[in-house]
Amino acid sequence: MGSLSKLLPYTCHELGHPWNHSCFSSSAEVGIIGFIESCKIYGVVYLASECLWNTAVGYGYVKPIPRGEILVFAGSMAVLGYNFRSSKPLSRLINSLLQLLLGCGESGAMIVARKTTSPRKLQGLQPKPQPWLFRRVMSLFTNSHLLCPHRGGCLPNFFVMGVRGFFQGFLMQFSVKLLSSASRFIRHPGKLLDLFFNRNNFNAGLFLAWFISVFKGTCCAGRWWHGKEEASHGAVAGVLSAFAMYFYSAPSLALYMMWKVLECVYEKGCDEGYLPRIPGSVELLYSISTGYLFHVAVMEMHYMKPSYWRFLLRLTWGRLQDYNRHLLTPFGMDSARGLNGIWPKYDLKHVSESVRKMIPNPIVMKL
Incomplete structure (x- = not known):
């Protein structure tokens, strides 16, 4: 969550985990929460593809197809x-x-x-x-x-x-x-x-x-x-x-069926010797899809369906919404769209003076 802090003039506490200034504690906390929620939520219905399409439409790379x-x-x-x-x-x-x-x-x-x-x-x-x-x-x-x-x-x-x-x-x-x-x-x-x-x-x-x-x-x-x-x-x-x-209309169902068909056709091709079986291909696909889903959740959450957003909030116990997207605005990103000036609640002892000046009012609010 704090990888952008290595490129931007902010600490990872200011940008990625405002609820706790300790990187180790924040990472361990989110990891434990994710493990607990993953035990309860055992399947993600191919969320990473609809967000990709919405992002491409939003940037004008493709034209939306009605229905x-x-x-x-x-x-x-x-x-x-x-x-x-x-x-x-x-x-x-x-x-x-x-x-x-x-x-x-x-x-x-x-x-x-x-x-x-x-x-x-x-x-x-x-x-x-x-x-x-x-x-x-x-x-x-x-x-x-x-x-x-x-x-x-x-x-x-x-x-x-x-x-x-x-x-x-x-x-x-x-x-x-x-x-x-x-x-x-x-x-x-x-x-x-x-x-x-x-x-x-x-x-x-x-x-x-x-x-x-x-x-x-x-x-x-x-x-x-x-x-x-x-x-x-x-x-x-x-x-x-x-x-x-x-x-x-159920785009999630349509995308699930599409990816399921592709998965089954690939498995069939591998079993009959027409296609090579790539070791770890399933794990790699899920890793890329999960990584992209979290990227959209941080950088372009307005392209994500509300149900997907609620899923990720549940997966992180609300920690994902504390990511300070306002700090990305000076770099031409629209990540803070819809947040209406609401900032996360900081421990100001661990916040730099430059970030402290950006906070709109002395009474900080939690998202």
């Missing part, structure tokens, strides 16, 4: 949808999550099982003396394809899955908000009704309704069109289902 998270999510779901319907999925974790949402019927293992039994059924099928188009349309309402895992017509199943997905998404979002603010609603029960009819609940319901029904419906359409099961149907279904993010 760009949909494109990221669609690309990731194309790969995951294909592998979900193949016999050997890339990631067991992602495969289990997709099975939880979509059921086992569209998974690769169930497709292989259906392929072994379907030829007998197809042999006993006799054509009916009706026009092809009429027969096909009526089948969508009254029957399912011989390879479909569901009962009843494909169109009724499409609508049933949509309704079920809506209520699942609605209740999931409502439950999360309710549990995270339970104490507030105990004190004010009247606000529970406002929470129930919150717009985010409906958006989450629409997200899951679209995701489940469109994925399953696209797989059904692929079976009717080609007359057989194909893993490529999952790729198309993944792309179309990803447009569910239009209703419920």
Whole structure:
């Protein structure tokens, strides 16, 4: 935290750890706090990439893409949808999550099982003396394809899955908000009704309704069109289902899926001998990402999502907000944006005269 003090005319106490003038004590304190919090928070959902994009947009290096998270999510779901319907999925974790949402019927293992039994059924099928188009349309309402895992017509199943997905998404979002603010609603029960009819609940319901029904419906359409099961149907279904993010924007989820796909593809390439396995590559990636995340938190915290900022504050027990970003302003940095002249609380016996003169008033305040 005090590395900039070696380049700037300030001590590390003045710049990096105002709460304690001892470098050793401050480092040990933050290290212990970080270890304790890391034991409780066992996973960081690839925060280092969204901050990088926001920083690049802020400096004008790239142009913002409206609803760009949909494109990221669609690309990731194309790969995951294909592998979900193949016999050997890339990631067991992602495969289990997709099975939880979509059921086992569209998974690769169930497709292989259906392929072994379907030829007998197809042999006993006799054509009916009706026009092809009429027969096909009526089948969508009254029957399912011989390879479909569901009962009843494909169109009724499409609508049933949509309704079920809506209520699942609605209740999931409502439950999360309710549990995270339970104490507030105990004190004010009247606000529970406002929470129930919150717009985010409906958006989450629409997200899951679209995701489940469109994925399953696209797989059904692929079976009717080609007359057989194909893993490529999952790729198309993944792309179309990803447009569910239009209703419920979740850039963190899209980025997590993207990095998870890249990680799984790399591991797959290494296992099959197409890519070299670099020793310590995972540790190096996490180290670089964590380092950049803390760099943004110190130098350009305005490009960081509030949820990420709260995560880092929790990780350091609030010590990160004591970094004196005002001292970077004379060097052309906008690190103190939004701090409104609030300075950390110093022990003035350990502060140089030049820094003491910069403090706006004699009554110093803690951030």
